């Protein structure tokens with residue numbers, strides 16, 4: 839099982855688990871205000887290690903639209919299939935003053951995910 843390091847702790851997560859859900863399971867109240875559909879960017883994270891080299895088209899389009907490409911990734915669009923370390927969870931219930939983190943994301947990536955090499959999306 840891959841390891842996820844976030845907020846000073848490392849845990850094993852089942853391979854294929856959505857990163858946003860794994861972060862939540864680690865006890866971090868990460869935002870997911872659109873319910874995990876690559877629409878809101880409140881699930882954005884910065885990687886310390888293990889940033890995936892692939893991306894869904896939905897993630898690519900949202901990050902470029904918001905001028906976040908190259909700085910952040912959308913945790914709702916990533917699955918844990920290798921070891922990852924998160925440097926920053928940008929928006930949490932606590933740091934945003936929200937009463938909740940948003941609608942619960944489904945177990946699998948939505949919209950239905952096809953992962954492309956990032957260079958292919960940039961082309």
Ligand code: FES
Pocket residue numbers: 869870871872873874875876877878879880881882912913914915
């Ligand atoms: S973009 Fe909204 S939860 Fe990921």
